[in-house]
Amino acid sequence: MGTLKSRVAIAEQSPKERRSNFNEVCLGYNIDEARLEATRCLECKKPKCVEACPVSINIPLFIKHIKSGDIAEAAKVIDLDSSLPAVCGRVCPQEIQCEGSCVMGKKGEPVSIGKLERFVADWTIKNHLELTTKSSKRNSRVAVIGSGPAGLSCASDLAKMGYEVTVFEALHMPGGVLVYGIPEFRLPKSIVEEQINQLKRIGVRFELDVIVGKTITVDSLMEEEGYGAVFISTGAGLPRFMGIPGENLNGVVSANEFLTRINLMKAYQGDYDTPVYIGKNVVVVGGGNVAMDAARSAIRLGSNVKIVYRRSEKELPARAEEVHHAIEEGVEFCFLTNPVEILSDEKGWVNELRCVKMRLGEPDSNGRRVPEPIPNSAFSISCDMVIMALGTSPNPLIINTTKGLKSERWGGIHVVNEFGKTTRPGVFAGGDAVTGAATVILAMQAGRKAAAAIDEFLRERDSKHFNFSSAN
Amino acid sequence: MFKILRKRELAPDIYLFEVEAPRVAKTANPGQFVIVRAYDKGERIPLTIADYDKRTGSVTIVIQALGASTRVICSFEEGDSFVDFAGPLGQPSDFIHFDPDKINGKRFLFVAGGVGAAPIYPQLKYLKERGAVLDVIIGARSKELLILLDEIREKVDNLYVATNDGSFGYKGFVTCVLEELISKGNQYDQVIAIGPMVMMKSVAESTKKYSIPTIVSLNTLMIDGTGMCGACRVTVNGKIRFTCVDGPEFNAHEVDFDEAMLRLNMYRSEEQKRLVDIERKHHKCKIGRTM
Numbered sequence: 132m133g134t135l136k137s138r139v140a141i142a143e144q145s146p147k148e149r150r151s152n153f154n155e156v157c158l159g160y161n162i163d164e165a166r167l168e169a170t171r172c173l174e175c176k177k178p179k180c181v182e183a184c185p186v187s188i189n190i191p192l193f194i195k196h197i198k199s200g201d202i203a204e205a206a207k208v209i210d211l212d213s214s215l216p217a218v219c220g221r222v223c224p225q226e227i228q229c230e231g232s233c234v235m236g237k238k239g240e241p242v243s244i245g246k247l248e249r250f251v252a253d254w255t256i257k258n259h260l261e262l263t264t265k266s267s268k269r270n271s272r273v274a275v276i277g278s279g280p281a282g283l284s285c286a287s288d289l290a291k292m293g294y295e296v297t298v299f300e301a302l303h304m305p306g307g308v309l310v311y312g313i314p315e316f317r318l319p320k321s322i323v324e325e326q327i328n329q330l331k332r333i334g335v336r337f338e339l340d341v342i343v344g345k346t347i348t349v350d351s352l353m354e355e356e357g358y359g360a361v362f363i364s365t366g367a368g369l370p371r372f373m374g375i376p377g378e379n380l381n382g383v384v385s386a387n388e389f390l391t392r393i394n395l396m397k398a399y400q401g402d403y404d405t406p407v408y409i410g411k412n413v414v415v416v417g418g419g420n421v422a423m424d425a426a427r428s429a430i431r432l433g434s435n436v437k438i439v440y441r442r443s444e445k446e447l448p449a450r451a452e453e454v455h456h457a458i459e460e461g462v463e464f465c466f467l468t469n470p471v472e473i474l475s476d477e478k479g480w481v482n483e484l485r486c487v488k489m490r491l492g493e494p495d496s497n498g499r500r501v502p503e504p505i506p507n508s509a510f511s512i513s514c515d516m517v518i519m520a521l522g523t524s525p526n527p528l529i530i531n532t533t534k535g536l537k538s539e540r541w542g543g544i545h546v547v548n549e550f551g552k553t554t555r556p557g558v559f560a561g562g563d564a565v566t567g568a569a570t571v572i573l574a575m576q577a578g579r580k581a582a583a584a585i586d587e588f589l590r591e592r593d594s595k596h597f598n599f600s601s602a603n
Numbered sequence: 604m605f606k607i608l609r610k611r612e613l614a615p616d617i618y619l620f621e622v623e624a625p626r627v628a629k630t631a632n633p634g635q636f637v638i639v640r641a642y643d644k645g646e647r648i649p650l651t652i653a654d655y656d657k658r659t660g661s662v663t664i665v666i667q668a669l670g671a672s673t674r675v676i677c678s679f680e681e682g683d684s685f686v687d688f689a690g691p692l693g694q695p696s697d698f699i700h701f702d703p704d705k706i707n708g709k710r711f712l713f714v715a716g717g718v719g720a721a722p723i724y725p726q727l728k729y730l731k732e733r734g735a736v737l738d739v740i741i742g743a744r745s746k747e748l749l750i751l752l753d754e755i756r757e758k759v760d761n762l763y764v765a766t767n768d769g770s771f772g773y774k775g776f777v778t779c780v781l782e783e784l785i786s787k788g789n790q791y792d793q794v795i796a797i798g799p800m801v802m803m804k805s806v807a808e809s810t811k812k813y814s815i816p817t818i819v820s821l822n823t824l825m826i827d828g829t830g831m832c833g834a835c836r837v838t839v840n841g842k843i844r845f846t847c848v849d850g851p852e853f854n855a856h857e858v859d860f861d862e863a864m865l866r867l868n869m870y871r872s873e874e875q876k877r878l879v880d881i882e883r884k885h886h887k888c889k890i891g892r893t894m
Contacts, residue, residue, distance in 0.1 A: 301829050303640055303647070303687040311831075340689035342829055346626050368831035372843060379838055379862055381869045388832035396646060396826070404646040404672050405826075406873035479865040526830055528848075 136239035139168040146459040153315040169197040183232035185576040214287035220249025269293040274358040279307020281364035281562025284578035301342040311395040344528035367563035377473030382481035386425040386520035410516025417520030423453040441469040550584035605688035613750040616668040625660030633725040634696030638828040640687035649825040651722035665721035671877040707734035712791040716798025727758040742777035746770035807855035817855035
């Protein structure tokens, strides 16, 4: 049997249909399609895809199980390294990770590793497969602060090691960016809920509505509540604004606000109380995944949407698949364009975005060409809503309220090694809180590494205790 | 779930709820607020903390049934629960960082409008215990809308009451009383105003003339209340600040009130529509209370 050069096509909602709903765009493989796609894997001896996966899933092995139709076995292989496969299969930028390194990609298309991972994870959920059994109980409590991807993966690994884990979350739902940021049409919330339920079944406790730094502190967790170690994974959730005139006008919102109203508060569904303002002509400023999510959400609520980005198409930081989907759905792009002022009508509502044309100048120290304004190129876009998707930075709350924690000048938590060790003994940190806004899978990787380091820290502490007491 | 331990009607459509929330009670300070979500499909609503008891683990809030959600919340009874009660949020009032001798004998004037009389209560309590001299002006549209008068009278040196229609106390706005007190020669080290935005704006204008340091507690729109969205942003001294993390209390003389009032109306039409919807349904069933 020859190997298929091209991927097995995957079913998607048509652009016309999906423009008016929030249902998932990509419908996923069925078992026959998954098994056929799996036959494209060459089962390399030295698999490059595993090297390129931040959590090193044994990709050829789980794909081999798909080939033979043993999906439960495939699920067990993935579970050894990843606690959120249904999420990662959907939102990882596979083109620069596993799939980007697949040898099949050299002559044709790489194996659809992400879609296969997703297939296995969805199958696991549908068939109520119980994956993990806990190892022997360890008598130490660990607090995980923040329930985004980093926190969930750390909590998962620690629970599997037998620790008593409590996750503290400020919002009323766990999941971090998975529930308030990434829209339903890319990541159904029922999937996130299922993944979190799996964690609950292996003993992870969740305490919601707890804002660490306000409701409790890291110090009180360690000194009063008996937590032996703490993992800080509070993300980078503070939105940036441009600082241009008119930014506080009505109709100007951060992408975080717009997406939180839609995803977390379900403002687009009639029976939920939270309102969301929807413009007829919406401009989204920015070029990352968050900008795409905001633009595509606005399209679904009936807006005409333009994305304004100061560099060119080539530099867009968003995933290629999402840009492609956005274009299919009718989002218009204005490249090399930068806003300078927002104007309003007499009632204080935005009605015009003043922009200038940009060109790419000399490369900066990172080799990226710096955009610079073209003189006398000002023009206006008429609009009734502006969504700012300019990136986010870490919340200073925990750093400001925790003894002995050092921060970076830009606001991230300072870690002394790749395992997330901070300057305070017993306190570890990872994910966007340390790196600034990055990806789901990198946050998960940080969570896993910290879990290993926390285990080592607690074992060492316990053995010292033991030596001390036996010496007496 | 956060159980309602006590419910008390303070005035028509204004209710006090004492809620079981030990973690919030333990770390709460005067000036802070909570975000409440009453039921599964409900919105997140910011409410200033009106009292707290660290010993019993309860936190008191006061809610006026103004919109769709607050109307449903006010139909809750003792023994019912809020699904979410997050806090304490925001910065505590500045004076909790003052030396005790900086408070002892200092003269504070509180100006409270409408339900704004509730959040001043923990502040009065705190300052009274530390020997401050406290004058309070409370205002409402009419007599039956005045709340917590007895509780507040107990904590203060002088209480002045104003109603717009003259049904109780001075006839007119709280600012008229404020102007009169100042023109009579009363000296204040600090004015603190809490109430409707337009009231806080006019208090700020009055005290600015006399250069009296003045603090206002802003009641902007909010969603998360932890700094992640910027829905609550205001311009203070020319800079963008987030009310939920940098405030809610700000120097009144630096706040751009006109902008803040405009932003408060951003969802006015959606809110009106929702209110009509919910009133229609509310007569038949207790909407939203499917838990």
